[in-house]
Amino acid sequence: MPLGDGTTGIGPLDTAVVWAGAAIALAGALVGGFRGLRRLLAVLRRLEQVVDDWQGVPARPGVPARPGVMERLDTIEQRVGIVVHEVRPNGGASLRDAVHRVDCRTAELTGNQEPPPPATASGDDPG
Numbered sequence: 001m002p003l004g005d006g007t008t009g010i011g012p013l014d015t016a017v018v019w020a021g022a023a024i025a026l027a028g029a030l031v032g033g034f035r036g037l038r039r040l041l042a043v044l045r046r047l048e049q050v051v052d053d054w055q056g057v058p059a060r061p062g063v064p065a066r067p068g069v070m071e072r073l074d075t076i077e078q079r080v081g082i083v084v085h086e087v088r089p090n091g092g093a094s095l096r097d098a099v100h101r102v103d104c105r106t107a108e109l110t111g112n113q114e115p116p117p118p119a120t121a122s123g124d125d126p127g
Contacts, residue, residue, distance in 0.1 A: 007014050056068030086095040
């Protein structure tokens, strides 16, 4: 006959039910914690990859070094500086000056009027 207070009236059985419930709750918490830990570790691995990409990675056996973002930006800036030097007139040493000289010589050989002088280094390029 049920007692109405949520117990079976058998002490050892009630104790076993309470312990079983506690064990199930603990197991559920451990499984949930393990899943959460796996997700956290996956996020941390991705974060580590971002940091490695930013800072660069030194060489190791069989794998070449990868420069970091700041080192790569410095390399890009140096290369852009070289390109800028070549496309602006600078008194005869740039590619732009060489093209202008060839254009002037071609105009002389074909009898056309002389092309306009190259733009100044300040960027007043008309075309």
